[in-house]
Amino acid sequence: MAKRVDEVLRRLKIAAPQPGQSGQPEPAEPVCPKCGGAGYICRDVPLGHPYFGKAFECECLIAKREAQAFTELQELSNLVDFRHKTFAAFNAKAVGVAEAFRVCSAYAEDPGGWLVLVGPVGCGKTHLAAAIANRYLALGGKPFFVNVPELLDHLRSTYAPNSGVSYDERFEEVRNAELLILDDLGTESGTEWAREKIYQIFNRRYNSEAPTVVTMNPREYGRLDERVKSRLQDAAISRVIEMRDAQDYRQRKARRR
Ligand SMILES: [Zn+2]
Structure with a gap:
């Protein structure tokens, strides 16, 4: 299965992350039960089905990418330093505001x-x-x-x-x-x-x-x-x-x- 996913990734021209590449041990994340951490899943369809042999992004990968995109947007918006300045954190009862x-x-x-x-x-x-x-x-x-x-x-x-x-x-x-x-x-x-x-x-x-x-x-x-x-x-x-x-x-x- 792991080998298969590697092949799929190669076909998709997406570099599979190399474990420990940064030299630092990655913090232990719970392994996704759906894809076993691969990020991609193959649907259980019969031979000949158009989805047969195709890799689909697992929801864990989609969620991770969305979280990353949000952080990037926050950086792009120059809001990282101001991320705690929300309406909820504002004292609306103060005089004149x-x-x-x-x-x-x-x-x-x-x-x-x-x-x-x-x-x-x-x-x-x-x-x-x-x-x-x-x-x-x-x-x-x-x-x-x-x-x-x-x-x-x-x-x-x-x-x-x-x-x-x-x-x-x-x-x-x-x-x-x-x-x-x-x-x-x-x-x-x-x-x-x-x-x-x-x-x-x-x-x-x-x-x-x-x-x-x-x-x-x-x-x-x-x-x-x-x-x-x-x-x-x-x-x-x-x-x-x-x-x-x-x-x-x-x-x-x-x-x-
Ligand atoms: Zn997954």
């Missing part, structure tokens, strides 16, 4: 248009933005969560250090994201170049009415590029939520501990 919590929760279920969260440092807006992304990811969507100053730094260098993805590809990935979350939009990196990049992102998102979430503090909101501001203020596409009365969410949380 109720409306934002309600709107963000609803938005995550079916993102449409733009959502702009304006509030002071520590009001919980980043948590809510990440919660939207996490929920959307859990629903099978592909969010892209990005901190704006980091994005600009990233774009400035021609190539992403780890991914090998070129600047153009990265920029297109951001502009065309299914659901884009831009955390901490501001003017601090206010070079002409950065302003242009930000404008290009918003212009594309505006023209294609692509779901977009933005967080920023009120001071930065007042100083935005007029071209971006006019789009953010267009009520036909954009909803601005001011978390004006929210107190410092992180400090309050720390005090509670």
Whole structure:
């Protein structure tokens, strides 16, 4: 049987994993009773049946691949560090956050248009933005969560250090994201170049009415590029939520501990 599966794998041009290849003993996983750990099964059909001799992926392999795809998506979405920032982990009873919590929760279920969260440092807006992304990811969507100053730094260098993805590809990935979350939009990196990049992102998102979430503090909101501001203020596409009365969410949380 094992030999058979090896042959099948060769035919499928899928490399069979070599045991202990990494030099580290693999953690003991329960062996799948259906395929004995091979990942593929042959159906019990008579000779001549179209399925005879064909290898089918076992459900354990499918489940494993789905779990891997989810982790990869989480990495691609830049959500690994923010994976615990969920709606369930958010204190919705805190002062001044109720409306934002309600709107963000609803938005995550079916993102449409733009959502702009304006509030002071520590009001919980980043948590809510990440919660939207996490929920959307859990629903099978592909969010892209990005901190704006980091994005600009990233774009400035021609190539992403780890991914090998070129600047153009990265920029297109951001502009065309299914659901884009831009955390901490501001003017601090206010070079002409950065302003242009930000404008290009918003212009594309505006023209294609692509779901977009933005967080920023009120001071930065007042100083935005007029071209971006006019789009953010267009009520036909954009909803601005001011978390004006929210107190410092992180400090309050720390005090509670
Ligand atoms: Zn199996």
